[in-house]
Each structure stands twice: as structure tokens, then as C-alpha cells.
Amino acid sequence: MQSGAQRERSKLRRLNMVMEVMPRTPIELRVIAIASLLSANLLLSGCAAIIEFVDVTANGLPASHDPRLVSTHIPTKAELEFHDSLFIVDLHADSLLWGREIAQTGRHLDLEKMRAGNIALQVLSVVTKTPGFDVSKGCVPHDGLNSAALLAPLQGQPVANWFSTRNRALEQATRLRGEAELDIQSALFDLETSKDLWLIRTVQDLRRLLDARSQAVQRKPIGVVLAIEGVHWLGDREMTSSMIEQQVDEIFEAGFRMAALTHRFDNGLGGASEGCNGFGLTPQGRQVVREMVGRGIVVDAAHLSNQSFADLFEVETGPLVSSHGGVKASFNVSRNMSDDDIRGVVRSDGTIGVGFWPEAVGQRGTYVEAIGEAFEEALAVMFEKEFVTEMDAARLATNGRPYDPYEHISFGSDFDGAVTVPFSADRLAFLTTHLMRRTTATGDQLFPMEKIPLVAGLNACRVLAARMPSEKAVRPSPISVCRIH
Numbered sequence: 001m002q003s004g005a006q007r008e009r010s011k012l013r014r015l016n017m018v019m020e021v022m023p024r025t026p027i028e029l030r031v032i033a034i035a036s037l038l039s040a041n042l043l044l045s046g047c048a049a050i051i052e053f054v055d056v057t058a059n060g061l062p063a064s065h066d067p068r069l070v071s072t073h074i075p076t077k078a079e080l081e082f083h084d085s086l087f088i089v090d091l092h093a094d095s096l097l098w099g100r101e102i103a104q105t106g107r108h109l110d111l112e113k114m115r116a117g118n119i120a121l122q123v124l125s126v127v128t129k130t131p132g133f134d135v136s137k138g139c140v141p142h143d144g145l146n147s148a149a150l151l152a153p154l155q156g157q158p159v160a161n162w163f164s165t166r167n168r169a170l171e172q173a174t175r176l177r178g179e180a181e182l183d184i185q186s187a188l189f190d191l192e193t194s195k196d197l198w199l200i201r202t203v204q205d206l207r208r209l210l211d212a213r214s215q216a217v218q219r220k221p222i223g224v225v226l227a228i229e230g231v232h233w234l235g236d237r238e239m240t241s242s243m244i245e246q247q248v249d250e251i252f253e254a255g256f257r258m259a260a261l262t263h264r265f266d267n268g269l270g271g272a273s274e275g276c277n278g279f280g281l282t283p284q285g286r287q288v289v290r291e292m293v294g295r296g297i298v299v300d301a302a303h304l305s306n307q308s309f310a311d312l313f314e315v316e317t318g319p320l321v322s323s324h325g326g327v328k329a330s331f332n333v334s335r336n337m338s339d340d341d342i343r344g345v346v347r348s349d350g351t352i353g354v355g356f357w358p359e360a361v362g363q364r365g366t367y368v369e370a371i372g373e374a375f376e377e378a379l380a381v382m383f384e385k386e387f388v389t390e391m392d393a394a395r396l397a398t399n400g401r402p403y404d405p406y407e408h409i410s411f412g413s414d415f416d417g418a419v420t421v422p423f424s425a426d427r428l429a430f431l432t433t434h435l436m437r438r439t440t441a442t443g444d445q446l447f448p449m450e451k452i453p454l455v456a457g458l459n460a461c462r463v464l465a466a467r468m469p470s471e472k473a474v475r476p477s478p479i480s481v482c483r484i485h
């Protein structure tokens with residue numbers, strides 16, 4: 001039992017303790033406020049430093065960024081002028097993952113680098129789940145450590161995003177919408193005050209972008225298309241058919257116009273090329289494809305397993321893209337497209353985006369030579385005699401335009417995709433110049449000059465124009481939308 005004096009003393013101690021943390025004067029109040037702000041700031045700048053460190057480490061460039069590693073040929077003035085006359089589309093970059101604005105200085109890709117590299121339209125894909133490759137299993141298990149989720153708290157995202165792939169996708173879309181012009185119709189008539197980035201959501205927006213870029217004297221707007229790399233949450237077991245419809249509506253309303261069912265691991269929608277099971281599309285996956293196609297969201301076949309690819313070709317999809325990656329014909333690794341995958345995308349009148357990084361295209365000679373090799377081998381599949389005969393007959397039967405293999409290949413860099421793309425967007429002219437100059441084993445030019453504008457952007461533009469929603473009942477023809485006057 002405490003005596004009366006002891007009780008008094010302990011009461012006083014408690015009171016003193018309370019007094020220590022309670023502000024007694026406005027000055028103390030301010031001191032405490034400043035101290036709390038400083039510690040919060042320290043915490044935030046610590047997080048920012050970690051995010052920047054991860055961004056810089058993940059999105060590697062060769063140590064010296066030495067142009068001679070990229071290409072032995074430095075583009076001439078005439079070649080640079082030709083590059084600058086192109087409408088360039090890149091089908092895949094992951095820059096939104098790193099929590100920065102596109103206008104901020106980035107590693108592979110940012111506004112200034114896109115300007116310098118003359119990118120006219122950039123597909124920006126959101127990534128929400130990234131378990132790593134498990135060497136012992138030889139695949140990417142779906143339940144490995146998800147580093148994309150770890151970025152959410154570091155970036156100060158709300159707790160609701162820490163555990164939800166859907167919320168993280170919508171968060172990245174909201175951030176881009178905040179930075180991009182949404183009223184493109186008006187922007188076209190007031191180029192001086194419009195934002196630098198235009199979010200392209202309809203066929204007509206695409207045409208407005210082409211018009212604006214040909215009208216603008218100085219500041220050309222750059223189009224961005226929102227995409228998703230793996231709509232994992234749509235594959236959850238509890239998703240009913242009507243819930244899937246609602247969720248696809250939601251991603252459409254958020255501005256997404258391209259989506260891949262899977263990323264590197266199998267999910268409830270289908271098997272992935274690096275997944276552990278190699279299965280095909282699930283019934284849920286097939287429904288998601290139909291819902292996307294119905295709304296004008298382009299289906300991206302990148303990362304699908306061979307079986308999923310084959311299943312996808314059975315669904316009515318219209319032109320497909322495989323936005324980024326290499327081809328097995330030039331570099332035989334599990335994530336790359338087989339000859340059948342390539343032929344399927346061509347049959348759909350789609351296009352394949354050749355990736356720029358060594359893990360997809362291999363390493364031989366300079367970096368652009370390895371990328372050029374992937375272009376050459378993919379084209380070789382499209383030029384196979386039997387396949388040309390098949391495509392000629394198919395086009396004749398449907399009154400389509402004559403088959404041209406050069407219409408089915410594009411750029412799919414994977415800038416800022418946690419891979420070592422060996423040059424940043426501002427040096428894209430090194431690649432176009434290499435493609436202009438590249439000759440085949442028989443000494444012919446791989447790309448006749450008139451085909452370079454197709455591969456550099458017009459093919460990707462055509463596929464987007466064929467699938468994106470139209471503001472008018474009569475759709476303009478994709479070729480007319482993507483024509484440069």
C-alpha cells in the first residue's frame with residue numbers, strides 16, 4: 001500500500017510527465033509542430049531516396065552510356081532529320097510504376113527525352129504485381145515476393161492500395177490523367193496553352209494528335225495511351241460474370257485502352273510465358289477478352305504462354321498487339337514469341353513490338369545490332385513462302401489490302417521496365433538509323449526506306465485506330481487516321 005505522501009509524489013510525477021509532452025505556450029506548440037514536420041519530412045525524403053535508388057538500379061543503362069556500345073554508327077544530320085520527320089510510337093514503357101510524373105527527369109523515359117527522341121505516342125503500362133524469377137523452379141511463381149506492392153507504402157500511397165492490384169492500377173491511371181490533357185478536341189485549337197501530354201482515348205483523339213503534331217511549330221504534344229500489364233484482379237475466384245463486366249467498365253472509364261491478361265506469372269485468366277504451369281486461357285480469361293474487345297480496349301498478348309496465345313486466336317479479337325519482347329527465332333528464351341505466336345498476331349492484322357533490352361533480344365555486336373537481329377528474324381517468319389501464300393489468299397478472300405509483312409512489326413522498348421534497355425528514349429535515332437542501314441545476309445536492305453515510317457509508328461497507330469472507340473457512328477478507316485499529310 002502507498003502512503004499518502006507516496007501517492008502525492010507519484011501523482012506529481014505523472015503530472016510532470018504529462019506536462020513534458022503537453023505544450024504550455026504557443027512557442028512550445030510551434031517547436032513541437034516543427035519537430036514533427038521535420039521527422040515526417042525525414043521519413044518522406046528517406047522513402048523518396050529509396051524509390052529513386054530502386055528506380056535508378058532497376059532501370060539500368062550501360063555504365064558509361066557510351067554511344068559506341070549502342071551503335072558503331074553515329075547518325076548523320078540527314079538521318080537525324082529523317083528520324084525527326086517520323087510519327088514514332090512505342091508500345092510499352094513502365095515509367096508510371098516509379099511514382100514520378102512523366103515531366104520529371106526519369107531514367108529511360110521522361111518528357112524531355114521523348115521530345116529529344118521524337119516519340120509522338122507512348123503507351124504507358126501500369127504494373128501492379130512483380131514476383132521474381134525462382135531459379136530452383138525455373139519459372140515465376142505467382143506467390144513470390146511482390147516488390148511492386150512494396151513500392152506503394154514507400155510512395156506514400158493510401159493503405160487501401162498496399163494490398164490491392166486493382167487500386168494500384170487505378171492510382172497510376174489517376175496520376176497520369178492529372179498530368180495529361182483530357183479535352184483534346186479543344187486543345188487542338190489552342191496548342192499554346194494545352195498540356196504537353198495528351199491522353200488518347202478515341203480514334204478521333206489519335207487523328208487530332210497527328211494533326212496537332214503537324215501544325216505545331218515548336219511544342220509538339222505527345223500522346224499517351226494507358227495500358228495494363230496483367231489485369232490480375234479480374235481472375236480472382238469470386239469474380240462473377242457481371243462483376244467482370246463492371247470491372248472492365250471501370251478500367252475503360254479510368255482511360256485504359258490496352259491491356260494484357262497476364263504479366264510474368266500465371267493468374268486466374270491464363271498461363272504466362274514464364275509461369276510455372278503453362279496452361280492456356282481460363283473461361284474467365286476468355287470473358288475478359290470479349291469484354292475488352294467490346295469496349296475498344298486493345299488486347300495485348302505480351303507475356304502469354306504458348307497455349308494462352310493459341311487460345312486467344314480462337315476468340316474474336318480484331319487486331320492484336322504483342323507490345324514488347326523478343327522472338328524465339330533470334331533468341332530462344334521462354335518469355336519470347338514462338339513462330340506460331342508471331343503468325344497468329346499477323347493473321348489478326350495486329351503488330352508485334354520488338355523489345356530493346358538484352359534479356360529479350362540477346363547480346364551480339366552492339367546493342368542496336370541485337371535488336372535489329374530480332375526484327376530480321378521476326379520478319380523472316382512473316383516472309384516464309386507458305387505463310388505469304390496463306391496471307392495473300394486470306395486478304396484476297398476478305399477484300400483486304402495486299403499482305404505486307406512490314407505492316408506487322410513495331411517498337412516495344414520496355415523503357416523503365418526494370419530491365420537494362422541500353423539507351424534512353426532521347427537516343428532512339430540510333431535504332432531507326434540502324435534499321436535504315438541494316439542489310440540482310442544477301443546484301444539487300446532489311447527495311448526499304450518507305451517501310452521505316454510503318455515500323456517506327458504507323459503500324460502501331462493503325463492497330464490502335466482499328467480498336468479504340470469512335471466518337472462517331474461511322475468509324476474512320478485506320479489507314480486514313482494514321483496517314484501523315
Ligand SMILES: [Zn+2]
Nearest residue numbers: 229303324417
Ligand atoms: Zn513486360
